[in-house]
Amino acid sequence: MTRQAREQFIATLAMLLTLALGGALVGGLSGGLLVPIAAVLVMAYAKGRLVILDFMELRANRGFMRSALLAWPAALLSLALARAVAASLIG
Numbered sequence: 478m479t480r481q482a483r484e485q486f487i488a489t490l491a492m493l494l495t496l497a498l499g500g501a502l503v504g505g506l507s508g509g510l511l512v513p514i515a516a517v518l519v520m521a522y523a524k525g526r527l528v529i530l531d532f533m534e535l536r537a538n539r540g541f542m543r544s545a546l547l548a549w550p551a552a553l554l555s556l557a558l559a560r561a562v563a564a565s566l567i568g
Contacts, residue, residue: 486531489527489532493527496520496523496524496527497524499520500517500521500524504517509565511561511562514558514561515558515561518561521554522550522551522554526550529543529546529550530543533546
């Protein structure tokens with residue numbers, strides 16, 4: 478592992494930890510409100526994107542696998558957002 482690759486790895490890891498802690502903090506203090514839940518879901522997608530692109534080494538790849546792996550968390554998090562919206566509308 479080169480020095481540049483190690484520095485990029487550490488920076489990505491720091492970003493993942495920051496997003497995880499921020500998501501936990503916002504989620505814990507949200508009180509079931511819709512906007513903080515949406516913010517947590519956006520942070521979850523950002524974490525998934527970082528893992529897919531950097532840790533699975535698909536950043537340079539432009540193939541179908543990269544698109545499919547990025548679409549999977551987007552679909553799941555969209556369903557989670559739809560569930561949160563439905564729950565807030567129902568009461």
